[in-house]
Amino acid sequence: MTTQPAAGPVITKFPSAPVPTPATLAMRKSLAVQFVRFVAIDARIMMMVLKGHEE
Amino acid sequence: MARVLILGAGVAGHTAALHLRLMLDKEHTVTVVSPNSQWNWIPSNIWVGVGKMSKKDVVFPLAPVYKRKGIEFHQAKAVAIRPNGDAADPTGAVDIVYTDPARSGQEARLRFDYLINATGPRLRFEATEGLGPHGGHTVSVCTADHATAAAEKFAQVLAKAKAGEHQTIVVGMGHGTATCQGAAFEYTFNVEHELREAGVRDMAEVIYLTNEAQLGDFGMGGMVFQQRGFTQTSQLWTESLFQERDVHAIVGAHVEKVEPGVIHYETLDGNHWTQEFDFSMLIPPFGGVGMAAYDRDGNDITGELFLPSGFMRVDADYTPKPPEEWRATDWPETYEVPGHPNIFAAGIAFAPPHQVSIPRKTPNGTLIAPAPPRTGMPSGVIGKECALTIADRIKKGPGAPARHASLTKLGAACVASAGANLRTGSAATMTVYPVVPDYEKYPTGRDLHGTRGELGLAGHWVKLMLHYLFIYKAKALPGWPLIPE
Numbered sequence: 034m035t036t037q038p039a040a041g042p043v044i045t046k047f048p049s050a051p052v053p054t055p056a057t058l059a060m061r062k063s064l065a066v067q068f069v070r071f072v073a074i075d076a077r078i079m080m081m082v083l084k085g086h087e088e
Numbered sequence: 089m090a091r092v093l094i095l096g097a098g099v100a101g102h103t104a105a106l107h108l109r110l111m112l113d114k115e116h117t118v119t120v121v122s123p124n125s126q127w128n129w130i131p132s133n134i135w136v137g138v139g140k141m142s143k144k145d146v147v148f149p150l151a152p153v154y155k156r157k158g159i160e161f162h163q164a165k166a167v168a169i170r171p172n173g174d175a176a177d178p179t180g181a182v183d184i185v186y187t188d189p190a191r192s193g194q195e196a197r198l199r200f201d202y203l204i205n206a207t208g209p210r211l212r213f214e215a216t217e218g219l220g221p222h223g224g225h226t227v228s229v230c231t232a233d234h235a236t237a238a239a240e241k242f243a244q245v246l247a248k249a250k251a252g253e254h255q256t257i258v259v260g261m262g263h264g265t266a267t268c269q270g271a272a273f274e275y276t277f278n279v280e281h282e283l284r285e286a287g288v289r290d291m292a293e294v295i296y297l298t299n300e301a302q303l304g305d306f307g308m309g310g311m312v313f314q315q316r317g318f319t320q321t322s323q324l325w326t327e328s329l330f331q332e333r334d335v336h337a338i339v340g341a342h343v344e345k346v347e348p349g350v351i352h353y354e355t356l357d358g359n360h361w362t363q364e365f366d367f368s369m370l371i372p373p374f375g376g377v378g379m380a381a382y383d384r385d386g387n388d389i390t391g392e393l394f395l396p397s398g399f400m401r402v403d404a405d406y407t408p409k410p411p412e413e414w415r416a417t418d419w420p421e422t423y424e425v426p427g428h429p430n431i432f433a434a435g436i437a438f439a440p441p442h443q444v445s446i447p448r449k450t451p452n453g454t455l456i457a458p459a460p461p462r463t464g465m466p467s468g469v470i471g472k473e474c475a476l477t478i479a480d481r482i483k484k485g486p487g488a489p490a491r492h493a494s495l496t497k498l499g500a501a502c503v504a505s506a507g508a509n510l511r512t513g514s515a516a517t518m519t520v521y522p523v524v525p526d527y528e529k530y531p532t533g534r535d536l537h538g539t540r541g542e543l544g545l546a547g548h549w550v551k552l553m554l555h556y557l558f559i560y561k562a563k564a565l566p567g568w569p570l571i572p573e
Contacts, residue, residue, distance in 0.1 A: 043361055044295060045337045047303075050327035061514060061544035070546035077519050077540065078550070081465070081499035082572040084521060084538070 090116045090482045093182060093200035095166045097122035097150055098130075099464065100435030100471035101206030103573060106564055107472050109157050111479040119160040119198065123187040125149055127562050128232050131464065131503075132555050134274045136235035137369065138242055138282050140508040143232040146555075148563060157564050162198070163188035166207065168380040169393060171428050173199075175384060180430065202478045205400050205433040206471060209374035212263075218346035219262045219372055225346045226262065226368040229275055238369055242279065245367045249288035255366045258351060260297035262370030264342030267459035269298060269306045272371050273326075273516075274504045279369075280333050281507030281514075289334075296330070297338040297363065297370070299456050301356065301448060303327050306502075307458040309444045311520055312532040313541045319532070322518070325541055329506070329516065338363065340448070342456045343370060358451035374436060374459065376400065393425060399439035401426060406439070411446050416526040418442065422490035423474055429486065432474040435467035444524055465500045466523055468573030469493050495524040499538055503551040506543070515547025 053061070060066045092108055094101045097120050108118045126147040135141040154161040164184040173179045179199045186194045211230050213220030221228050227238035249255050259276040261269065276296045283289045296303075304310050304322030311322040330337055340356035351363045351370075376398020381390045394400055404420040418441040425431040433439075440460045447457030462470075473493035480488035499521035507513040518541045525533025532539075561571040 043338050043341075043355055043359075044363075045339065047327040047331040047337075050324060050331040052328060052332050062512070064511075064545075067544055067546040067549070070542065070544055071549050074517050074542070074546055074550050075553075077538075078501040079572075081501050081519050081521060081538065084497075084499045 090201040091199060092116065092118045092202045092204075092478055093198055094118070094120045094204045094206060095122075095182065096206035096208050096435070096437065097124065097127060098206060098208045098435060098467070100437070100467040101204065102127060102562060103468045103471040104204050104206060104434060104475040105154075105159050106157065106568070107475040108479060109159050110569060111475070112482060114158065116482060117160060118158075119162065120150075120154060121162045121164050121166050121182065121184055121198065122150065123163065123165040125151065125163050125188070126232075127153075129555060129559050129562070130230075131551070133229045133232055133235040134271065134278055134505055135508050136232060137227075137229040137238040137275055138278045138508070139239040140278075143236050146559075147232050148559070153562075153564055162186070162196070164196070166377070166379055168382060169203070169205070169431075170382050170384070171393070171425075171431055172384050174382075174386070178384065201430060202481070203431045204471070204474050204478070205379075205431070205437045206435045207377040207379070207437045209436045210377045210398065211372045212375045213372045215373050216263050216343050216346065219343070219370060225348050226370045228372070229271065229369060230371065241367060242282070245292070246282065246286050246288065248366070249283065249291035250286065252291070255292040256295070256364055257292055258295045258297050258363060258365040258368040258370070260295075260338070260370055261299045261341075261458070262343050262346075263373040264299045264454060264456035265459055266299060266371050266373040267307050267461055268371050268463070269300055269458060270461070270502055270504050272296065272298065272369070273306070274506070275369055276335060277329070277333065277504075277506035278508060280335055281509075285509070285512070294335045295338060295363065296335055297341055297343070297351070297353070299341060299458050300445070301340045301456075303330065303337055303339060305445050305458060307443075307445055307461045308520065308523065309446065309525060309533065311518070311534060311539055311541070312536065313539060314536040315540070319536070322541060329543065340456060342450070342454050346370070354450055354452065354454050356448055356450055356456055376437065376439075395439045397439065400433035400437055402433050402438045404439065404441040406441055409442070411442075414442060416494070416496035416524065416528065419494050419496050419524055421492040421494040422477065423470060423493070424490055430481075432477070434470045434474045436462055438462070438470075460524070462495065464502070465573060466495055466498050469498055472573050496522050496526045498523055503547055503554065505548060505551050508548065510548070510552075511545070513548035514543060514545055515551050516541065516543050517547040517550060
């Protein structure tokens with residue numbers, strides 16, 4: 034279970050959910066790393082596009 | 089000479105119109121009917137709704153584009169389809185009522201040889217008492233005007249927070265059967281980002297209220313990702329982001345009523361609750377636009393062409409069946425209307441055979457069932473494939489086979505903004521293949537190689553790039569066909 038009651042009976046927080054480490058957060062903002070990810074995401078989207086147009 | 093008529097100028101209709109005009113000789117006519125004078129890149133309404141963009145950044149007038157491309161344009165609302173014509177003429181026809189200020193209220197009947205219904209959704213704010221910006225108590229980002237109004241109210245929230253007044257912000261779904269969870273997710277995290285950027289994050293509680301039974305469902309039944317040697321669910325992935333940003337959630341909720349500052353809702357366990365708010369953006373449920381249909385004698389045949397929801401019947405299997413009997417083959421492939429091989433429905437206008445997420449009922453009998461998404465990339469692809477089918481049938485004859493674009497074989501990319509800033513912004517980028525899971529083909533419903541999710545600044549750059557690319561394409565500027573749907 035990753036949920037537990039918080040302020041109200043139905044408002045849920047997720048204290049057991051994995052949270053990113055400082056290194057992961059830094060990577061998510063690093064211009065160099067993110068430029069590589071930008072290229073990788075674009076390539077993956079193009080794959081989706083090509084598959085989407087397969088007949 | 090063939091007359092192609094397209095109802096709607098959103099992603100599906102506009103894409104179909106541009107491709108048809110490109111593929112067909114000038115002897116054939118392509119006509120678009122849309123009640124709106126402007127095209128709107130709806131994904132960026134999220135940024136308009138927090139004041140990061142203005143309306144003029146996400147819309148442009150349609151008429152000049154259509155004039156330049158040789159597409160006839162009627163700013164009008166389609167009210168009835170006559171698939172077999174009328175007593176005077178057996179050619180199919182559509183009745184329209186002009187919304188163009190110069191001819192407002194005037195009626196006309198347009199004939200067609202081929203028809204694409206891409207009318208998009210009707211925003212059913214009336215489904216929940218007190219919902220929406222038109223006399224209700226919540227804001228919306230479904231249109232550019234709604235988003236502009238939302239931004240003005242959000243600016244007041246920021247000002248109050250800066251003045252030391254604690255704010256409660258509720259963003260999510262305004263009904264148990266609403267869809268577009270992705271948009272609500274984006275708006276939640278853009279609001280949260282703006283609060284942080286303004287230095288007042290500690291002055292606001294941000295709550296995501298959703299009809300999803302668990303986070304990460306997105307109306308698509310959730311996803312399984314493969315990442316760094318492990319499989320993980322979109323639920324865990326999404327909960328991680330909520331925990332990181334300290335955003336709270338109310339899941340499995342059907343909003344029953346909104347009063348000034350108070351949301352009344354029921355949860356899957358059948359209990360009824362209230363949630364106070366200072367600012368709330370809730371997405372309404374969608375319906376078809378409510379067109380009627382008539383045969384040649386004027387008899388009402390609306391039920392033959394449309395489901396009660398107002399969405400159009402196509403080549404799907406609409407036999408009611410429990411979720412354990414759902415199959416990929418239930419979903420449409422050609423988007424042809426049964427019995428009418430010259431009529432198609434694309435984008436939100438086609439009736440899905442059933443949900444993708446498991447529908448649930450509360451002990452009180454209230455249905456809480458996120459509707460399946462069919463916007464964005466799939467809409468564009470379906471619009472184009474319908475256009476290709478029509479072009480084939482005009483050029484090769486009416487027996488030319490239809491092109492296929494099943495959501496059980498189409499992939500889609502969903503870039504959900506989580507903050508708009510070139511250096512500090514971020515987005516959750518998800519690719520899903522296929523959009524509708526096929527459990528007979530893939531153990532997890534989807535191809536693990538094509539279904540991925542990641543968070544980071546790159547996602548924001550991708551979303552920004554898509555904003556400029558798709559507006560460029562929609563304006564049909566030089567090279568537009570090179571930009572894929």
